[in-house]
Amino acid sequence: MNLRRLLSIVIKELRQLRRDRLTFAMIVGIPTMQLLLFGYAINLDIRNLDAAVLDQAQTAHSREVIAALGETHVMNFKYRLTVPQDLDDLLRAGKISAGLVIPPDFERRLIVQDRVPMQIVVDGSDQVTQQAARQLAALPLAGVINPGGASNPNQTAGNVEIVNFYNPQRLAPVNTVPGLIGVILTMTMVLFTAMAIVRERERGNLEFLIATPVSPGELTIGKVLPFVGIGLIQTTVVLLLGTLIFHVPIRGTLFDVYASALVFIIASLSLGVFISTMAQTQFQSMQLAFFNFLPQILLSGFMFPYAGMPWPAQWLAEIFPMTHFVRLIRGIMLRGAGLSDLWPELVSLGVFTVVVLGFAVMRTSKRLD
Amino acid sequence: MSAAAQPVGRARTQDVSEVAIRARGLTKRFGNVVAVDELDLNVDRAQVYGFLGPNGSGKSTTIRMLCGLLLPTAGDIEVLGYRIPEQAEMLKRRIGYMTQRFSLYEDLTVNENLDFVAAVHEFDRARARKRIAELFERYWLGDLGDRLAGTLSGGQKQRLALAASVLHKPDLLLLDEPTSAVDPQSRREFWDSLFDLVDVGTTILVSTHLMDEAERCHRLAILDHGKLVADGSPRELMDALPGAALLVECAAPRKAQAALTGFADVVALAQIGANLRVLTRGGDNTRDAIARHLHDAGIEARVEPTSPNLEDVFVAATKRVSRKPPAAEAHA
Numbered sequence: 001m002n003l004r005r006l007l008s009i010v011i012k013e014l015r016q017l018r019r020d021r022l023t024f025a026m027i028v029g030i031p032t033m034q035l036l037l038f039g040y041a042i043n044l045d046i047r048n049l050d051a052a053v054l055d056q057a058q059t060a061h062s063r064e065v066i067a068a069l070g071e072t073h074v075m076n077f078k079y080r081l082t083v084p085q086d087l088d089d090l091l092r093a094g095k096i097s098a099g100l101v102i103p104p105d106f107e108r109r110l111i112v113q114d115r116v117p118m119q120i121v122v123d124g125s126d127q128v129t130q131q132a133a134r135q136l137a138a139l140p141l142a143g144v145i146n147p148g149g150a151s152n153p154n155q156t157a158g159n160v161e162i163v164n165f166y167n168p169q170r171l172a173p174v175n176t177v178p179g180l181i182g183v184i185l186t187m188t189m190v191l192f193t194a195m196a197i198v199r200e201r202e203r204g205n206l207e208f209l210i211a212t213p214v215s216p217g218e219l220t221i222g223k224v225l226p227f228v229g230i231g232l233i234q235t236t237v238v239l240l241l242g243t244l245i246f247h248v249p250i251r252g253t254l255f256d257v258y259a260s261a262l263v264f265i266i267a268s269l270s271l272g273v274f275i276s277t278m279a280q281t282q283f284q285s286m287q288l289a290f291f292n293f294l295p296q297i298l299l300s301g302f303m304f305p306y307a308g309m310p311w312p313a314q315w316l317a318e319i320f321p322m323t324h325f326v327r328l329i330r331g332i333m334l335r336g337a338g339l340s341d342l343w344p345e346l347v348s349l350g351v352f353t354v355v356v357l358g359f360a361v362m363r364t365s366k367r368l369d
Numbered sequence: 370m371s372a373a374a375q376p377v378g379r380a381r382t383q384d385v386s387e388v389a390i391r392a393r394g395l396t397k398r399f400g401n402v403v404a405v406d407e408l409d410l411n412v413d414r415a416q417v418y419g420f421l422g423p424n425g426s427g428k429s430t431t432i433r434m435l436c437g438l439l440l441p442t443a444g445d446i447e448v449l450g451y452r453i454p455e456q457a458e459m460l461k462r463r464i465g466y467m468t469q470r471f472s473l474y475e476d477l478t479v480n481e482n483l484d485f486v487a488a489v490h491e492f493d494r495a496r497a498r499k500r501i502a503e504l505f506e507r508y509w510l511g512d513l514g515d516r517l518a519g520t521l522s523g524g525q526k527q528r529l530a531l532a533a534s535v536l537h538k539p540d541l542l543l544l545d546e547p548t549s550a551v552d553p554q555s556r557r558e559f560w561d562s563l564f565d566l567v568d569v570g571t572t573i574l575v576s577t578h579l580m581d582e583a584e585r586c587h588r589l590a591i592l593d594h595g596k597l598v599a600d601g602s603p604r605e606l607m608d609a610l611p612g613a614a615l616l617v618e619c620a621a622p623r624k625a626q627a628a629l630t631g632f633a634d635v636v637a638l639a640q641i642g643a644n645l646r647v648l649t650r651g652g653d654n655t656r657d658a659i660a661r662h663l664h665d666a667g668i669e670a671r672v673e674p675t676s677p678n679l680e681d682v683f684v685a686a687t688k689r690v691s692r693k694p695p696a697a698e699a700h701a
Contacts, residue, residue, distance in 0.1 A: 008488030012477065019476045019517075204472040208533075211436055211466035211543075212489050213458070 009222025031184045031237045051098040052079035057106035177242035178329040179302035193272025194285040216364045231265035251336030260328040267321040270357040277363040296322040324348045389414045389572035395444035404430045406595040419586030420576040427595035428576035465534035469545040475519030490537040504532040524555030544575040593687040606682045614677040617645040619670035628666040637684045
């Protein structure tokens with residue numbers, strides 16, 4: 001490894017990149033576009049779910065619970081019922097997606113705490129609704145069952161506590177933006193590296209380089225290094241826009257955010273290098289990059305909850321670097337966790353990098369056959 | 370060192386300084402295809418050694434094996450005293466390789482390309498600047514410094530490619546069909562540059578399918594289907610041509626060509642303007658037979674011997690291993 005040679009490859013790569021206007025524009029354009037698109041458009045969070053309320057207790061307490069739940073705007077209580085049968089009818093007709101049932105002995109249940117004090121009935125035919133309502137049901141009940149004293153800061157009047165950690169306004173961008181860093185980095189890092197390396201082969205430059213003292217290691221590292229910088233720029237763009245436009249919090253330290261981004265960038269670059277060893281043309285490398293891209297996004301937990309996947313999918317997700325990065329970045333940005341809390345994810349990314357890079361090196365030879 | 374083109378004996382010279390390349394039994398198979406077949410080569414230092422052969426004859430494959438880019442299936446190679454492929458990495462500091470296709474970066478300027486190549490060869494900045502200025506001078510790159518390599522003309526690209534491949538003053542320069550894409554003027558200038566390099570002791574290995582290029586080489590190896598079918602200096606090859614070249618002057622060269630196609634001992638026919646050039650296997654008897662045959666066919670023609678050229682050598686050499694056309698057998 002010769003530093004001067006390595007540096008000359010980096011400089012050459014940056015010069016080429018500067019001339020490649022389209023790629024250059026994509027470096028900043030892709031994160032900006034995706035951030036705006038996903039930030040505004042993807043909203044898996046259900047609001048204003050049509051609902052009915054069946055208050056059989058009719059006490060001050062029960063009315064407060066209903067009011068508190070209504071304030072979350074998750075359920076829109078269109079109907080106030082008195083007969084249980086009506087609830088069934090409305091659900092079956094599809095007029096409501098959920099119903100809140102408060103039993104006549106609501107007060108007694110709260111005091112004795114022997115049974116669940118109230119019930120949310122959900123239209124189970126819609127998976128997303130079901131999930132949203134289930135979450136909703138889980139949250140206030142925690143407070144109702146354990147009515148805290150003055151020590152509980154999230155307590156609302158009437159001892160009904162709406163507990164929503166980390167994203168109290170239930171804003172989608174707060175969940176989306178950190179994961180979006182992962183999506184953008186996966187897409188650009190893997191694709192750009194694979195294409196940059198294959199381009200050298202496709203355009204015949206490799207035939208010249210191969211007859212010079214340049215080693216495959218120098219060539220690969222030299223070509224990949226600029227992308228580390230580009231990845232960090234993209235991370236910065238998403239962080240800036242995310243905090244400015246969508247007010248996404250960064251509760252952990254910036255150092256941890258960048259450190260985990262860096263580790264993830266290196267893992268993605270290794271994957272790109274590996275892909276480049278399998279492709280002969282830029283088009284092939286692009287196809288391979290996309291082939292890897294989709295499962296990474298779908299299984300990483302960015303779009304669909306990891307917990308809901310069957311074990312083979314979970315097992316596969318554990319391999320993908322993006323899964324670990326999504327956990328890292330959400331932990332750091334939203335929960336204020338530190339790298340010391342999340343070190344197993346870093347280890348996973350490290351192992352992935354070493355293994356994939358090892359395979360890539362084994363497949364690279366400095367010959368033409 | 371002079372560029373004397375003495376034929377080199379098969380003597381096992383221990384003095385490696387005289388021999389740039391020695392290969393024995395060099396073979397390369399791609400699957401079932403034998404691209405290079407049991408090639409024996411001796412290339413002296415400070416001369417231009419040419420590989421002449423049709424497309425697919427194994428020229429490029431041979432060159433690539435000699436500089437360690439391809440692993441030979443069998444055979445021993447010694448280049449500049451290094452055993453190849455074992456010591457290929459050390460050899461790479463002393464060879465320059467100019468590929469068939471322009472292989473520098475089209476999206477970098479001429480200066481940027483040369484800067485990069487200099488850095489690759491571990492030149493420090495001052496040395497690189499000095500050497501690049503020299504190359505600009507020698508290869509008439511003039512004010513092209515800030516032009517993108519992709520926008521250069523064929524001849525300019527080629528001069529840049531040559532400048533890049535000799536930047537580190539290699540002892541051995543390998544050129545793979547270097548002038549296929551340039552005009553005759555550029556080609557002539559290019560060859561002048563090559564002889565300048567030979568004068569300072571560079572050995573040059575060049576593959577070509579162009580006769581005028583082949584004629585300029587000190588020594589030539591004619592390849593066909595991966596086999597060495599002839600080698601020697603162009604003069605030797607022409608003198609050693611079996612048979613004779615004849616010029617048939619007549620009013621209807623095309624009719625004469627038709628009449629002679631498949632005639633016994635005729636190796637090849639080619640119309641050159643108003644004349645017909647005939648390459649034969651035989652001597653004066655054949656010439657008389659041809660004259661008689663044309664006369665019988667009602668074609669008035671003068672059949673004169675002519676001096677053989679390299680194309681005749683090439684045609685004779687590559688015809689020998691390929692099968693005779695069935696018509697010729699019927700006549701014989």
